[in-house]
Amino acid sequence: MKVINDLLYEDDGTQCQFEKDIKYGGDLAACEYIVMHCTTGPTAQSAISSFHREGLSTHLVIDRDGTVTQCVPFNKIAWHTGSSQWADKGYRAVDSDNLSNYSIGIEMVNWEGDFYKVDDHWVKQKKISLPDEDIFFGISKHGYPVHGCGWQKYPPEQIEKAVEVVKALVAAYSETLLDVVGHEDIKKEWENGEQVFFKNDKQGDPNTDREDPGPAFPMASFRARVLALQEGAPEDFEVFFRDVVPDYRWLIDQPELYGRNWKQGRTGPKALASHDIVQVVERKDWWAKVVAKNIDGTPFEGWMPERYLKRIPPPVKEKEALKEKEEIVAQPQAVIPPVNEAAEEINKDKGKVPKKPHQPPIIPV
Ligand SMILES: [Zn+2]
Numbered sequence: 001m002k003v004i005n006d007l008l009y010e011d012d013g014t015q016c017q018f019e020k021d022i023k024y025g026g027d028l029a030a031c032e033y034i035v036m037h038c039t040t041g042p043t044a045q046s047a048i049s050s051f052h053r054e055g056l057s058t059h060l061v062i063d064r065d066g067t068v069t070q071c072v073p074f075n076k077i078a079w080h081t082g083s084s085q086w087a088d089k090g091y092r093a094v095d096s097d098n099l100s101n102y103s104i105g106i107e108m109v110n111w112e113g114d115f116y117k118v119d120d121h122w123v124k125q126k127k128i129s130l131p132d133e134d135i136f137f138g139i140s141k142h143g144y145p146v147h148g149c150g151w152q153k154y155p156p157e158q159i160e161k162a163v164e165v166v167k168a169l170v171a172a173y174s175e176t177l178l179d180v181v182g183h184e185d186i187k188k189e190w191e192n193g194e195q196v197f198f199k200n201d202k203q204g205d206p207n208t209d210r211e212d213p214g215p216a217f218p219m220a221s222f223r224a225r226v227l228a229l230q231e232g233a234p235e236d237f238e239v240f241f242r243d244v245v246p247d248y249r250w251l252i253d254q255p256e257l258y259g260r261n262w263k264q265g266r267t268g269p270k271a272l273a274s275h276d277i278v279q280v281v282e283r284k285d286w287w288a289k290v291v292a293k294n295i296d297g298t299p300f301e302g303w304m305p306e307r308y309l310k311r312i313p314p315p316v317k318e319k320e321a322l323k324e325k326e327e328i329v330a331q332p333q334a335v336i337p338p339v340n341e342a343a344e345e346i347n348k349d350k351g352k353v354p355k356k357p358h359q360p361p362i363i364p365v
Pocket of ligand 1: 037212
């Protein structure tokens, strides 16, 4: 797969199916995140029909057989996150600042969770029925679902296609892209230990909760594969508290004691503040175990919610990306030397700019 002019193409050069007439917004502020979702439906067509009906949108829909449909060019805003928040982006008081302005949305066709067992099959909303082998048994990061712990599995062909697609996006938007997250990660927010509902959401409306793509989606291995990371290896992040919590917080030592709340557990010699750099060494549900540095440089560790962490891509990758860019720039000079000669002609005619000594064409290595 490859991205050309913000549209997705197969390796053989054929453009992926593009669904016209889906509504979308203005220019994306920057592509910093890829947000994974699931459709809570049976087919790509049913998801696309609901986008038409509800005036929502997403950039890509990946069907269960791996068929990809693009609905919105990658440089335009698709309305896929709703009010949302992650690290330094999004804040419930500023609607225009949600993650849709900074991300590409990908919908995986999947019925999501809340299946419960009746006799030898699993049902949801009384009318949807799946056999045992299609069910992943578990609970979401946030402790849901309400009725049952069955989630529809993602077929390997769908996951493999998503890996291919997201690798192409990571390559195309490497200058700005920071991380891959799930809708379940960015949708919820807590303030001083209490769940906060976003400005436009009705208080207590369960529809404000998002559990997609859910525990059946292999997020840890998926993220490692598309970002070319070693799964579980330490990674650097910058802390951003913004306005949702006090401007400094203590790490805690036992997140399981606090459930969804980040109370004053106080572990380590120093509280964290915005812009501190920490290393994530372990993840569990929506918690991250981080290693921070004391004033004297000695390390200490503890847990904090992932949502206040902005990934710092490794410098090696940045250098590689820069090197590739230099090679692309250098190439035309190597193959089209007459351009330089023409420029020298103009300089000579003007008689003002001193003629540069002739430089040999740069041959990319
Ligand atoms: Zn979603």
